[in-house]
Amino acid sequence: MNISIKLKKGTNMKIPEKVKIGFKDYKVNKVDGDVVFNNSICYGAIKYDDGVIDLMNINLSEDMRQCALIHECVHGIDDLFKIGLTEEQTEQLGKGLFGFIKDNPEIFKE
Numbered sequence: 001m002n003i004s005i006k007l008k009k010g011t012n013m014k015i016p017e018k019v020k021i022g023f024k025d026y027k028v029n030k031v032d033g034d035v036v037f038n039n040s041i042c043y044g045a046i047k048y049d050d051g052v053i054d055l056m057n058i059n060l061s062e063d064m065r066q067c068a069l070i071h072e073c074v075h076g077i078d079d080l081f082k083i084g085l086t087e088e089q090t091e092q093l094g095k096g097l098f099g100f101i102k103d104n105p106e107i108f109k110e
């Protein structure tokens with residue numbers, strides 16, 4: 001995925017140990033090296049069958065890592081509900097959702 005989005009600082013989003021997408025739990029695995037998927041290096045990758053989301057843990061800003069997590073979660077939602085998003089749609093939706101989460105933190109506060 002390519003990220004070309006500027007987001008305001010200040011809102012803190014956590015990278016959890018695992019995320020739940022529908023009935024599936026995905027372990028969030030921070031990789032101290034390149035994440036390789038389909039023979040190319042990417043910021044993250046989701047393994048549906050293993051229940052693992054790999055995130056690149058080096059050479060990446062925290063914002064980019066969080067955005068990559070959201071991107072992979074969009075893939076997970078797409079897989080779960082059989083939506084059939086293209087990679088480009090997943091990228092745009094992921095960026096949109098990430099921006100939305102950052103811009104509206106009060107929604108998630110108790």
Ligand SMILES: [Zn+2]
Pocket residue numbers: 001071075087090
């Ligand atoms: Zn992707």
